[in-house]
Amino acid sequence: MSLIDLQEPxxxxxSRRLGLARSRLRGLVDVRRGGILLPFVALFIALSATSGPFxxxxxxxxxxxQQASTLIPAAAATLVLVSGGIDLSIGAVYGLAxxxxxxxxxxxxxxxxxxxxxxxxxxxxxxxxxxATVARINALIATLATSYVVSGISSLATGGxxxxxxNRHSFNDLAGTSLFTVRTSTWVTLVVVVVLAFLLARSxxxxxxxxxxxxxxxxxxxxxxxxxxxxxxxxxxxTAAALGGVIDxxxxxxxxxxxxxxxxxxxxxxxxxxxxxxxxxxxSVWRSVVGVLFIALIGNGFDLLGLDPLxxxxxxxxxxxxxxGLDAWTRLRRA
Amino acid sequence: MHRVVPxxxxxxxxxxxxxxxxxxxxxxxxxxxxxxxxxxxxGENGAGKSTLGKVISGVLxxxxxxxxxxxxxxxxxxxxxxxxxxxxxxAQELAIVPELTAAENVFLGAEPRRAGYVRRRxxxxxxxxxxxxxxxxxxxxxxxxxxxTADQQKLEILRAVARDAALIIMDEPxxxxxxxxxxxxxxxxxxxxxxxCTVVLVSHFLREVLELADAITVLRDGAVVRTxxxxxxxxxxxIEAMLGRSLDGTFPPKSPPGADAPVRLAxxxxxxxxxxxxxxxxxxxxxxxxxxxxxxxxxELVHAxxxxxxxxxxxxxIDGRRATRRSPRRMLREGVVMxxxxxxxxxxxxxxxxxxxxxxxxxxxxxxLGLVRAGRERKVVTEVLAKVAVRPARPEAPAGAxxxxxxQKLLFARALLCQPAVLIADEPTRGVDVGARRSIYDLxxxxxxxxxxxxxxxxxVEEVLGLSHRVLxxxxxxxxxxxxxxVATEHEVLEAAFTARGVS
Ligand SMILES: Nc1ncnc2c1ncn2[C@@H]1O[C@H](COP(=O)(O)OP(=O)(O)OP(=O)(O)O)[C@@H](O)[C@H]1O
Ligand SMILES: [Mg+2]
Numbered sequence: 001m002s003l004i005d006l007q008e009p010x011x012x013x014x015s016r017r018l019g020l021a022r023s024r025l026r027g028l029v030d031v032r033r034g035g036i037l038l039p040f041v042a043l044f045i046a047l048s049a050t051s052g053p054f055x056x057x058x059x060x061x062x063x064x065x066q067q068a069s070t071l072i073p074a075a076a077a078t079l080v081l082v083s084g085g086i087d088l089s090i091g092a093v094y095g096l097a098x099x100x101x102x103x104x105x106x107x108x109x110x111x112x113x114x115x116x117x118x119x120x121x122x123x124x125x126x127x128x129x130x131x132a133t134v135a136r137i138n139a140l141i142a143t144l145a146t147s148y149v150v151s152g153i154s155s156l157a158t159g160g161x162x163x164x165x166x167n168r169h170s171f172n173d174l175a176g177t178s179l180f181t182v183r184t185s186t187w188v189t190l191v192v193v194v195v196l197a198f199l200l201a202r203s204x205x206x207x208x209x210x211x212x213x214x215x216x217x218x219x220x221x222x223x224x225x226x227x228x229x230x231x232x233x234x235x236x237x238x239t240a241a242a243l244g245g246v247i248d249x250x251x252x253x254x255x256x257x258x259x260x261x262x263x264x265x266x267x268x269x270x271x272x273x274x275x276x277x278x279x280x281x282x283x284s285v286w287r288s289v290v291g292v293l294f295i296a297l298i299g300n301g302f303d304l305l306g307l308d309p310l311x312x313x314x315x316x317x318x319x320x321x322x323x324x325g326l327d328a329w330t331r332l333r334r335a
Numbered sequence: 336m337h338r339v340v341p342x343x344x345x346x347x348x349x350x351x352x353x354x355x356x357x358x359x360x361x362x363x364x365x366x367x368x369x370x371x372x373x374x375x376x377x378g379e380n381g382a383g384k385s386t387l388g389k390v391i392s393g394v395l396x397x398x399x400x401x402x403x404x405x406x407x408x409x410x411x412x413x414x415x416x417x418x419x420x421x422x423x424x425x426a427q428e429l430a431i432v433p434e435l436t437a438a439e440n441v442f443l444g445a446e447p448r449r450a451g452y453v454r455r456r457x458x459x460x461x462x463x464x465x466x467x468x469x470x471x472x473x474x475x476x477x478x479x480x481x482x483x484t485a486d487q488q489k490l491e492i493l494r495a496v497a498r499d500a501a502l503i504i505m506d507e508p509x510x511x512x513x514x515x516x517x518x519x520x521x522x523x524x525x526x527x528x529x530x531x532c533t534v535v536l537v538s539h540f541l542r543e544v545l546e547l548a549d550a551i552t553v554l555r556d557g558a559v560v561r562t563x564x565x566x567x568x569x570x571x572x573x574i575e576a577m578l579g580r581s582l583d584g585t586f587p588p589k590s591p592p593g594a595d596a597p598v599r600l601a602x603x604x605x606x607x608x609x610x611x612x613x614x615x616x617x618x619x620x621x622x623x624x625x626x627x628x629x630x631x632x633x634x635e636l637v638h639a640x641x642x643x644x645x646x647x648x649x650x651x652x653i654d655g656r657r658a659t660r661r662s663p664r665r666m667l668r669e670g671v672v673m674x675x676x677x678x679x680x681x682x683x684x685x686x687x688x689x690x691x692x693x694x695x696x697x698x699x700x701x702x703x704l705g706l707v708r709a710g711r712e713r714k715v716v717t718e719v720l721a722k723v724a725v726r727p728a729r730p731e732a733p734a735g736a737x738x739x740x741x742x743q744k745l746l747f748a749r750a751l752l753c754q755p756a757v758l759i760a761d762e763p764t765r766g767v768d769v770g771a772r773r774s775i776y777d778l779x780x781x782x783x784x785x786x787x788x789x790x791x792x793x794x795x796v797e798e799v800l801g802l803s804h805r806v807l808x809x810x811x812x813x814x815x816x817x818x819x820x821x822v823a824t825e826h827e828v829l830e831a832a833f834t835a836r837g838v839s
Contacts, residue, residue, distance in 0.1 A: 203705050204698045211695060214684040221643055221675050221682070222695045222749065223664040281686055 035275040035326070036287060040294045047297060051304040059300070061182060067296050068175075068189040069094065069244035071289060074267045075196040076240030078288040079233040081271060082200065084213035084280035085132055085139040087234060089147035090241040091263035093121045095256075096154045097242030101171075102163040102255035110171040110250075117246040118239060124150055125238020129231030143234075147264070154257030164254040175251035185247045192240065197285035209233060214281025269316065270295055273323045295319075343406035345370035345502060345533045346391060351400035353386055353557075355736065358727055360386040362558040363400065368502075368550075370405070373524060373534045375544040375565070378554035378577050379768040380740025381726050384537045387554070388504045391535065392424035393417030423500035425491040425508060433480025438462040440479045441493045465493055469523045483629050488512070492523060503527065504535040507739065509543060510766045513629045513794045514829070521547060539740070539768050541570045553577055578770045585773065586801035587780045589821065592620030598655070599788030600671070600757045602640060605649030609635035611812045613649070617757065617788035622779065624803030624820060625792045626828050632812035633792045634676050637759050640790075641666045641673045654756060667696060670756030674746050674763055676792070678739075682746045685735030689725070690716045692734045692745055697752045719748045724774055739766040747775060751782075758782060761792040776802060796825050808832050 048055040064071075073090045080087045101117030128146050132139040165171045175185040200206040211219035212226045220226050241263075249255045274291025276283025295316060302312045344367040353361040360383045368374045376384045389395040391402070393411025402409055404420055411417040414424060431440050438458050462475050473486045473493070482490070488508060495503045505524075509517045524534055524547055538544050544551060545565055553560040553576040560576045575581050600617040609632045617623045625633050638644035640651055642661025651658050653669045663673070675681035683692055693716045694701055701712045716730050723744045725737070734745060743766055750758060760779070764772045779802060783789050793799050799806055803820035808831035816831040 202707055202709075204702045204707055205705060207691060207695070207698055207707060210687055210691070211684055214686055215680075217680060218675075218682050218684060219695070221641075221663050221673065223667040224695065225664060281684065 036273060036290050036294060036323075040290050040297070043294065043297050043301070047301050047304070051301070054300070054304055059304075061186065063293070063296050063300055064189070065183050065186045067292055068185045069248045070263070070266055070270060070292050070296075071189050072192050072244045072247070073237065073241040073263065074270045074288045074292045075193045075285050076233075076237040077267050078271050078274075078276050078283055078285050079196065079200055079206075079209055080139075080230075080237045081276050081278060082213050082280060082283045083209035083230050083233040084216060085230055085233060086143065086268075086278065087125075087128065087237045087241075088140065088143040088264045088268075089124060089128060089150060090237065090267050091260040091265075092147035092150035092154070093124050093238050093241040094245035094248075094260035094263050095258065096124070096150050096157075097121050097245035098249035098255035098259060099154045099158055099163060099257055101246045102165055102249050103157065105165045105168050105171040106163070110168065110173065113171065114174055114246050114250070117249070118242045121238040121240070121242020121245070122235055123238070124242075125235040126231065128238060129234030132234065133227040133230050151257060158255075158257050160257070162254050162256040165249075168253070172250055172253055175247050185251065188243070188247065192243065193285060193289055196236070196240075197289075200285050205229065205232065210281055212280075266295075267292075269320055273319055275323065275326075278324070291323075343403075344368055345405060346535075347403040347406075348387075348391070349401050349403075351387070351390055351397045351402065353383075353390060353395060353397050360557050361390070361397070362556070364554075364557070364559050365400075366552055366559060366562055368533060368535060370501075370533050371528060371531045372549040373528055373536055373547050375536045375538060375548035375551045376554060377538065377541065377544055377551060377573055378560075380744075380766075380771055381738040382554040382577070382768075383557040384554055385506050385738065386557075388424060388506050388535060388537060391417075391502075392422050392504050394424070418498055418500065421499065421501035422504070423495035423498055423502070424504040424506070425488070425495060426506055431479045431487050431490055433478065435479055436476050437473045437479055437482065437486075437490055438475040440490050441465065441497055443494070461497075462493075465497055469493060469496055469526060489520075492520075496527070500532070502533045502535065504537075506537045507539065507766050508536070509538060509540060510739075511762075511794075514796060515628065517543070539766065539772070541573050541769065544573070545570065555579065574769055577768070582769065582773055585769075585776075585797075587773075587777050589802070589804065590620075590780075590784065591804040591821065592618050592783075596620050599653065599786075600640075600790065601650075601652040601655075603650050603652075605636070605639055605646055605651065607635060607639035607644050607646040609644075609812050610639050610646075613639075613814055615807055615814060615817075617790055619786045619788055620783050621805065622783050622789040622791055622803050622820075624799035624806040625790060625809060626796060626799045626806055627809035627832050629794060631809040631832065633809050634761055635812070636809065637673060637761055637790070637792055640759065641671055643673075667753060667755075670754075671759065672696070672750045672753040672755040672757070673759040674750050674761060676761040676765075678742045678746055678765075683734045683742060686733055688731050689720070689734050689737065689745060690730035693720060693730070693748050693752065696749055715752065716748075719751050720745070722751065723748045723778065724771060740768055740771055743767050744771060744775070747778070751778075755787060757788045757790065759790045759792070762794065763791070764793070764795070764798065796828050800825060800828065 053059055077087055077090060097117040097120050100120045101113045104113035104116050124146060128143050131137050131142040175183065177184045179187055200209060208224045208229045211224050212229045216226050245260060270292030271288040272278060273294060274287035276287055298315060299312055302309055346368040348364055348366050351361055351364045364387060376387060378384050386395065390397050393414045393416050409420060432443065441462060442458055459475050466472050469492065473482065473489050479487060479490060488511065509520055512520060527534055536548060545568065548565045550562060551565050551568055552562040553573060555577060571581060596618040598616045599619050603614050605613040613636050627633050635644060639646045641663050642665065643663050651661065653671060658666060658669050690712065694712050698707065701715060702708055713730065720728055720730065725741050725744045725748060734742060737745065747763065764775055767775060779789055791799065791802060800820065800823060806818040806820050806823050806828060807814050808816040808828055810832055818827055
């Protein structure tokens with residue numbers, strides 16, 4: 001629950017007890033606020049009831065660990081969406097970071113390889129940020145363009161081959177080591193998610209992100225450096241995408257330029273299903289986490305129950321429409 | 336003159352209540368609106384006027400109570416449904432499609448068409464006929480998004496008339512209009528009434544209300560205080576009914592600064608898109624009014640001063656320090672704060688909380704190591720909100736849930752937190768009720784008394800004259816005249832605003 005509490009940065013205690021009870025009630029009724037949590041819990045309970053192996057520590061930890069490379073970029077992508085942008089280059093950056101790290105791991109110390117992989121993402125993120133703000137090119141187009149360029153660079157670097165690091169065992173440490181019976185990749189995910197959630201909900205930078213995405217003109221006139229804030233969001237998104245790529249490369253000890261092709265869409269789907277608005281100014285990191293895990297649970301459920309995976313895609317599509325529709329509907333109601 | 340009393344009122348409300356969360360916006364409101372009359376709703380900010388209008392026009396469903404239209408019970412499901420019954424509304428926050436032309440906006444959804452294609456010729460012919468009929472002219476082919484607020488509003492009125500609405504609800508239609516445009520609006524309202532149309536008019540301008548309305552309903556805290564004939568009311572009886580107390584004078588007394596007061600804001604030969612060679616100074620303790628017609632370049636000048644609009648020549652100095660490479664952020668640091676003209680487009684984050692909106696410009700001082708100190712923020716925000724009397728005082732509520740006038744006060748609170756050396760207020764009392772207006776005036780005067788320089792932009796000439804020590808009149812992007820605020824008359828201001836470059 002602690003992640004959820006981050007949502008309300010400054011909710012003062014209502015003076016009367018009646019007021020408190022009322023506002024609690026409203027919180028429950030408000031679809032947008034509770035939003036994804038209810039379906040998530042319902043699905044969780046349903047799966048626990050219908051599938052024996054579902055509610056085991058191994059299965060649950062496995063789900064989270066497999067989602068590491070989605071959760072980390074999703075947390076950062078939330079910041080981009082909230083501040084009024086969108087990042088379609090996540091998958092391409094993920095690929096390039098993996099390739100870079102794997103390539104360097106062949107010749108140098110794994111730590112340098114990891115850092116360089118992540119650094120590449122930071123660099124691409126900064127470029128995205130500048131193009132989308134200072135150069136005033138629509139973020140959708142800007143990041144689509146960089147994603148082509150970045151994928152191209154990855155392909156050039158690998159010559160279309162798979163790089164394998166099977167004889168570099170220490171490179172596996174990032175994803176493979178266990179700490180208190182939980183894998184390091186899961187720990188890294190936890191730390192990144194908590195830090196980003198905190199940043200968005202409690203920091204001045206986070207407030208400025210909401211302002212930039214909610215009403216850029218008002219934010220600018222109120223003295224917010226809108227471009228700077230958005231560039232930071234893009235930079236974090238690039239970095240996070242790269243971290244996801246490096247973690248996965250470390251896990252499987254191989255990398256190829258084409259991995260991560262769908263990642264941008266998977267990440268965005270998770271974020272939007274969570275309830276963060278693609279129109280900016282509304283959303284939070286915990287929502288994206290629940291959104292991503294919700295989609296993962298659906299996948300896991302299909303596996304465990306032995307259903308045709310084709311239906312998984314269909315249900316994901318329907319879910320997306322519902323999530324975006326709900327966002328539009330609540331906005332309309334409020335206006 | 337004897338009015339024939341029609342058999343059933345056009346609209347009859349019985350026991351209408353509406354609650355938003357904990358806020359009781361309407362408490363068992365009962366009232367009758369006679370057909371073919373102008374019926375005014377007055378009351379403080381947050382009294383429930385807009386909510387009542389929205390209930391009548393189907394935007395909001397009441398929690399309880401019933402409504403009859405010409406004697407038949409109705410329950411509108413949507414504004415569209417209401418429109419089918421001849422009830423149209425012109426909202427406080429305008430709703431136009433910026434990418435369509437003026438004419439297209441007016442006939443949106445009811446375009447003259449043949450086989451699915453809009454017939455442009457018919458469209459513009461009908462548009463011109465309509466303009467002639469109501470007596471305003473808005474350029475037909477101009478994109479609506481490029482029009483001034485005043486013109487956008489006229490579009491909405493035209494739209495309602497084009498839909499053959501028999502009941503038009505106007506929520507503060509004159510709040511954003513200049514005097515001349517207001518007169519046009521009044522003519523339009525009178526001609527609507529002459530055609531048998533019923534107009535529900537929400538306004539904070541009591542004189543306007545007394546002049547136009549046949550009947551007036553006063554609301555306080557969501558309940559009806561009384562409904563009476565306009566001829567039986569006066570400004571002071573209305574104020575007393577609205578506030579539950581009387582006010583001593585509209586404006587606080589003036590105390591101009593001494594002759595030796597230092598210059599706080601000095602603007603020299605400032606030129607920017609829409610502004611030419613503006614030169615003037617504001618001294619400590621001085622309130623300088625900037626008057627002129629809409630489009631005279633007042634907002635443009637103000638934006639150029641704070642760097643929200645790039646200037647191509649000239650200089651701005653604060654307390655003698657020249658401010659180069661200006662941006663709103665740098666100017667805030669220099670001590671210049673601006674309250675923008677349009678609270679919805681340029682002021683607020685409607686989805687975010689009142690507290691967050693208030694603290695936006697001073698967040699850095701309310702945080703440590705980049706983290707917002709929630710407790711301190713709450714304390715500071717609560718204090719300043721109390722000072723400008725924002726109601727309801729719920730810092731955690733979204734800013735979009737505040738009534739229009741309270742949103743304006745919120746922006747004032749934000750500016751106050753910046754502790755500026757120079758305050759630039761662009762239309763600071765637009766949509767603010769008489770009582771709160773007076774408290775904003777008191778605040779402006781108090782701030783000037785503390786040594787701030789105040790630049791006040793307002794379309795309300797009376798307001799400019801009532802507060803300013805000196806009045807600058809703009810026309811066509813230039814400052815054409817400077818008047819002594821202590822002796823200037825409305826006539827002088829208007830003359831300067833209308834006539835060509837004058838030499839004073
Ligand atoms: N969507 C909403 N959600 C929550 N509260 C609301 C909402 N709309 C209005 N209110 C509250 O209902 C009350 C009445 O608001 P309303 O907008 O009707 O006032 P008003 O008389 O039109 O004021 P103003 O003169 O400032 O426009 C206010 O306290 C306002 O905060
Ligand atoms: Mg209102």
